[in-house]
Amino acid sequence: MHHTSRRQFIRLAATAAALTTTSIKAFAADRTIKIGTLKLIHGITPYFYEKFAPAGVKIEVIPFETPTDGKNAVATGTVDFGIFGLAAATLGGANGEPVVVIAAACNRGMAVVASKASGITTIKELKGKKVAILPGSTQEVVILDRLAAEGMTVKDVEAIRLSFSDMAPALARGDIDAYVGAEPGPGISLANGVGVIVEYPYSTPTGSLNMVLATGRAQIEKDPELVKTLLKIHRQATEYAMKDLEAFVAVAMQKLGQQKPSIEQAAPNVELTWKIDDQFLKQANYYGSQMLAKKQIRQLPDYKTFIDPSFVQALAAT
Template identity: 55%
Template sequence: MIRRRHLLTAVAVSPLAAPHLANAQAARTVKVGSLRLIHSMTPHFYQRFAPAGLTIEIITFDSPTDGKNAVVTRSVEVGGFGIAAATLGAAAGEPIVVIGAFCNKGMGVVAKTGSGIRDIAGLRGKRVGIWPGSTQEVFALERLRETGMSVRDITAVRVPFGEMHAMLSRGDIDAYVGAEPGPGLSISSGVGELVEYPYGTPMGGLNMILGTSEGLIAQDPALLRTMLTIHRRASEFMMANKAEVADATVRILGAPRAAVDQALGANNVEYTWKLDDTVLRQSRIYAEQMLSLRQIRALPNFDKFLNPRFSNEVATS
């Protein structure tokens, strides 16, 4: 569900903050999909790196699936959302294409303080909040498997990311596998304790990607090259200026400052852009994991689904 639009105007950006980019489109508005998460903040920094005449309109979604659907229907030109949603779409034959990395990590397995849950094995028999179809779900199921368990060994409770902290606080669930700023909020408030950041599997910290549609690649590759250049500059700026990222997250998302500081201070958010060999390999492993879990019926056509062309061009420009 779309929750809001956030329009950033090019005229408010100084020439020094918005250098000229080759092949940029003049007097044009580009719609960019974003999620209401710390690790989806990158589009909010796009405008300062956009060329003159290019206006970025941010459309915020509450679920990765909604973000992916907006790209598929071309309601937005590009969008950042979870690799799970992208893989589900591609495996179903939707014209979704990954053209860049977006953000790694941003996840956390959190238990209620005093629950006695110290590791994944401690989740046995407990009520665990999980959002079905999310990247976090795949990581959770893999960590259960590695521990000799399955989803049948827990009571999985369907909980949206934004409600996980409140449900943990009320005692409606014993633990959750969430997305920042949820884990940061639970830990910083004392309501929850970190069980683990689940990055020890072959999928690493893979989380969000930058996606677009097959049609736009064919129609306007110059625009996509420009957008990935902007995305690169914004991502690199954010990794070097986390205090400014924290300020923007609190201001735009209304997230508690302590939760944001916890997530960024723990290095649990990594803003990325390059679709390199590591991301390509982890994306394939991720899809194979989804297939083994019967979340998809067949692997996507990786030659179409994963397109490093623009990332490679931007890396050498």
């Protein structure tokens, strides 16, 4: 009797253990991936993720107003992944925060915009003018580089701190003469007839490199499979949005609450992307050296760990 009950107990225990493991497995498959992005047209890729998510994987997109907020959310694990500018990512890496760049997200998407009324048509003519610049943004690093190329510094303009979404309205109100913005801001200023493009500032060695996809170091160590899954989705979403302009415009209007004319003006200035290639690495390194030279960071990030191209390289090979 005693013997049977013991055997029964062992069998029950084994069944219970098996049940627990299956429910853990099921729970892992049935998971929500939190992805942070910016309220910008070139931060739109995550809104296409749902379309390509495998069964049981839900995507929750969390929009952030500034690149630094997005970066902090990744560093603290509030989101699993985040899309934000290379500047914010480099800042995190330089400060030793556990932020790892695992893919590219977009190129271009920037513009120096002036009000028509100001008569400004060149970077040189920004001298003494009220120019909105967002500190900690990729745009800030790029405009400092452009000013230097013209023999100027930021002290030659009256720099005004504004978030990207406040720039086009401020220009329309006449509060500023120009801004160094992110789409759809420039598209809005073109569409409402208030603004003119001074330039798309891609002539610096940074080129058109702008936003990246990052995750926390713990995520890579703990769940590399999740990283692989997310990057596969990121690639498919990127390629789909770049091929289907109508879908791109529709989602941008819906998620950013913008009018069609401004989105259509902005779209050609946005290149969604996912690959990390040699050019990306070269530009990212140059970019870090610029931030260091301008004392925006105290030291360079450790590029060996700060950028991990292994996942996208494996994906590119498939």
